[in-house]
Amino acid sequence: MSPSAGETRVLERLLPDEEATARLGEDIAMALRPGDTLALAGDLGAGKTTLARGVIRAMAGEPALDVPSPTFTLVQSYETRVPLHHFDLYRLAAPSELDELGLDEMLSAGAALIEWPDRAGDRLPPDAVKLELTHDGEGRLARIAGAGPAFERIARSFAIREFLAGPGWGEAARRYFTGDASARSYETVTLPGEQPRVLMNAPRLVLGPPVRDGRPYADIAHTAQTVAAFVAIDRALANAGVSVPEILGQDLDNGFLLLSHLGAGSFLDPEGRPVAERYTAAAELLADIHSRHWSSRLEAAPGVVHQLPDFDRDAMAIEVELLVDWYVRYATGRPAGEAMRAGYASAWSAVFDRLEHAEMGLVLRDFHSPNIVWRGDRAGHDRLGILDFQDALIGPSAYDVASLALDARVTVPPSIEKATVDAYVAARKRLGAFDETAFAEAYAIMAAQRNSKILGIFVRLNERDGKPAYLQHLPRIANYLERALAHPALAELAGFYRRNGLIGDVA
Template sequence: MQFTRRFSQTQLESFAAELALFARPGMVILLMGDLGSGKSTFARAFIRALGDDPDLEVPSPTFTLVQSYDETRIPVSHADLYRLGSAAELDELGLDDLAKESVLAVEWPEKMLDWPVADRLLVELSGSGAAREASITATGAWAQALARNQAITDFLAGTRWADAKRRFLEGDASFRRYETLHMGSEAAILMDMPARPDGPPVKDGKPYSAIAHLAEDIRAVIAVNTVLLAQGYSAPRAEAFDLTHGFAVMEDLGRSVFGRMLQQGHDMREPMGAAVTVLADMAGRDWPRDVPLDGGTYRVPSYDVEAQLIEVDLLPSWFWPHVKGSEIPQAARQEFEALWTELLPLTQPEKPVWVLRDYHSPNLLWLPEREGLKRVGIIDTQDCLLGHPAYDLASLLQDARVDIDFDFADVLYDRYCALRAAHTHFDHAGFAVAYAILGAQRATKILGIFARLSKRDGKHGYLRHIPRVSRYLERNLAHPRLSGLKRWFDTHLPAARREQP
């Protein structure tokens, strides 16, 4: 991608700040131009946006050659090669390593233009003051970022948020991104969810996402949230959306996230009790399979046995090699699949309800100013399926990222059962079996996901949660109906082995 644009100094700073929204380690920015053309202006605006601090001190690295920042959203290194005598001196600066671990912004990069960098943004600046011109050449991830940023600008131009201040909110383990939009005293969330790229086929010529029924695009979010709002729950309301390109301006439900509140030691009896009440209420309602959406229809898939099996297969495919350093023997894999094939049909209810699949502390917000069921804000609803209500209760009470005390979880479980029994006939024993199976299924899946995130994506921080998830798994395996599965784990992946660092 290559283009030329004219900027004032303010516009150049705004452009650099927007690009910081897409930055990630491994991306390189090369800033060329005469003295006073705006190289340092661009670099400072970029780094301050990464730090979400307009007053962050960003000194010129003219004499230090390289200045690194670890307090920013992701590490960033700022280099100035003006005083470099030869290309050979580049090796002494360690820029190769910095380029892998951080975003690298380089002024006077003429001596490294032949570097084989896949994700490179070359900004050639000229002019000064209010008349800057930038010739921009982008490759790899930077080309994708520039195209996506322009698409966002075009989308917002058709809304009242065209001139809003954009700030990075989060990007998760998936392909979604979120920004906050600020305009005076108002705030909203920009959801950036392009269509999911197909992964490699894993079974019957289909990718994992298709078998597990993961959302393909933003249509799922808009459809599911519309129904949740109509039923009286607090999902984010979409003010504007573009289903083709995958953008939405969503209601900002605040920052009182359950996970953060738990980690900060808040009294969670009322919020968690309210979250349980929401699930009990959802279990008693009729939920549609087909949702009208923008002249078409969005179909909510079923949480069928095929989807559940492909999820638990993540453990032999990723977690077993992570723990044992070798592939799982075929006999052990076949026994594992046979045990799950026997258990999972017990979780297929006669009357399925909407299962959000991510109903846990990172995706729940406390809204005490609202009343009743609306006090619990619900986000990340895109992977909703029709299935057994026990799954979301297990998600809530067996949280993978924060500790939920077992005694507290038992109180909340009993509360849920009492709420269900108060309104209809409730099969306590059958629900307990489904809860144990689905809790074990979810823990098994998550162990595989965390191992995959570490091995495939280099996201090793998720490994710290493995002991917690393993404890949940062990608790579910204690149910008599799961005795065969417990023997398999005790033989091949006992608790002590699973929890090793």
């Protein structure tokens, strides 16, 4: 049962030695987000310094980082994954001095680790997580208390440590690896003498409020709700010879997976530019995937079946609505009115009608550079390690080709887009009968659908979620949209976009 809102919870951890104290610091570091405050209390010699160093070094990803005591400077700041500010208030003359130190400003974009928090009086945030270290025989006892998101994230991080202990990785070093636009995050975990592994932390999806017919957006768009989707699709792809992470441990209830590490080879060149040969290799892998028959019922575990949803009209429509919900005002300076919304929906409905005869198959949905590991020392399809496919569904197979050839995170010039599509078409023809004309139309439709959706999502990430970095991608996505709308089948839709100032002239 989930705790009630505002209910204080307490966790305790026995720390038999300094290594265990440092691991506790790692566990806390993996959970910290901007705005979090950790109030660290304890007698002299209780291990506060060891714990603080464990947090800071894990946040920085540098096990040997020098972490001086801020006793005399009062605060020491670190440019880590989340900017981290280490306070020592032992010499604080009065709580009001925290205002001069800029605690509130620091918490707006970073996290704070505060020793001697009792000297702060009532100046600490009310949701600060309190951690007290006390002597316990030859070791220490850590008592962590709090309520709210920061405490719950820390508690979840402790649960991850317990999960890792199951397959013998309880003493592994944890380092933040990456996150994405969802609540999922990833860590690398290492043990001496072992190959690095990846920990996926995938909380159950929070569906949000109903937006249409009593259904939330994520339900209509068929976003995966549990990690079972990843497990089921991973197993199916592996059985088909696709290089995906091996699942070495799983906790479906909590959303934890321990995975093999596919490597760190970039799908792009050292300057972040697309490499034509890698895109064509990925297109040929897609051709192999799309030429196969896939069951829509996939097993994640005995008795746990994941049903691949259909990429139906409702899902496609609610995704493209993100453009009028978010991008229109950003691009034109005025919100979309009812007439515009109705015209937009009508134009897209006519386009979706054209997909009735498109080839349907397994759609991985986010098949682009961030989710592909290049392994140049291998051969054939094994050169491509594939990640992040839990939202896969059954739909127009051309969608994945558009996702690859019009890569949202990197500028793909028309020449490489053409080479990628040509490689896919040639591979499909080698593998059997293939309607190239029907594919070209479906490719244009799905490219326009996907890039319309992304324009809305990236503006939403800035305006709703405070992630302005996504705005840098908008010119590229708008250009991709114009390329897709140049197909004759989309002439009426292109006219609507043009009349409403959403694109320029489509060649």
